[in-house]
Amino acid sequence: MPEKATTTTKDTPTRDDRLRAASALDPHTAPSSSEPDAAPDIPGEPASSHTRRAYASDWKHFAAWCRREAAPPLPADPQLVARYIRACASGEGRKEGRANSASTIERRLSSLTWNYARRGFAxxxxxxxxxxxxxxxxxxxxxxxxxxxxxxxxxxASMLETLDRGSLKGLRDRAILLLGFAGRLTRSEITGLDAGPGESVDGRGWVTFGPQGVTVTLTGKGGQRQVEIAHASADHSCPVTALGTWMRLGRIATGPVFRRVLRGGKIVGKDRLHDQEVARLVKRAALAAGLETGGTETSPAGVFSSRSLHLK
Known part of the structure; x- marks a missing residue:
C-alpha cells in the first residue's frame, strides 16, 4: 500500500500581523482607515500636533526599551508595561539614568494606552x-x-522691550506675544492661524480684522470658537496693531500668518512656523528681560513657557 503523502502548510502572516509588526517599530504607523477591518477611530484622539508628537515619541521610547529588554512590545502585556513603569521610575528606562517624574510616567502610560488602541490592542x-x-x-x-x-x-511689557521693532523677526515675535497673551491662545493655536478661512490643510483657524479689532476663529473637533481681541489704548502694546503691522510688512495676504523669517531677516518664508518656536520665544524673551530665575533658554528649569501666555 503506497505511503500516504503528507503536505506541510506554511502559515502566511496576515495583513494585521504585518501592520502590527511594523507599528511595533514605527511610532507613526497605524492601521489604515481605508481597510475594512482597520482599527476604529479612538476616543480622545489628540487634536494638538504637539500632543501627537509626544505620543509618538513615547511609543518610540517604549519600543526602544523593549528592544533592550528583548521583549516584544505587542500585544499589550500588563506585566511588561508594569516593568517599563518601574524602569522609568528608577531611571533604568533612560540612557542618562535619571528617574522620570510621576507626571511624565503617567503621560507615558496614557500614550501607551492610546498607541495600543491605534494598533488594535486594549x-x-x-x-x-x-x-x-x-x-x-x-x-x-x-x-x-x-x-x-x-x-x-x-x-x-518687559519682554516686548527686548524685541527689535526694526526687523521682520522682531515684528513677528511682538505679534505672537501680544496676540497670544490677549487671546489666551496655546502655541499650536497661534501658529495654526491663517489669513483667511480654508487656506491650508493644516490650519487651525484664521483671523478677521474689523473696526473694533480682530476676531480669531479657531477650529477643532469640538467645532468652532471665536476670540474677540480689541484695540489697546497704546499702539506699542496693541495686539491688533502688532498683527496688522506684521502681516502688512511681511506681505502675508493668504496662508499661514506666522512664518519663518529667512536670509538674515530679509525674507518671509512660505512655511508655517513650528509651535515649538513659540515656546522658545517666550523663554528667550523672559531671559532677556531678566524674568527667569534659573535655567537657560532651552532648560526646563525656567519658570516661564508658552503656557504662561494663557494660564488662568
Missing part, C-alpha cells in the same frame, strides 16, 4: 500589575516638573 490599565507599579512610581519617582508661572502685563 491595554488594561486597571490590571493590578500596572496600578501597583504606578503607585510605587508616584512614591519614588523624581520630583515634579517646575510650575510654570503666568505672565503679568508688566512682564509682557
Amino acid at each position: 491595554l488594561p490599565r486597571q490590571d493590578d500589575a500596572i496600578t501597583n507599579a504606578l503607585a510605587d512610581a508616584r512614591r519614588s519617582a523624581g520630583p515634579p516638573a517646575p510650575r510654570q508661572e503666568m505672565l503679568t502685563p508688566g512682564d509682557l
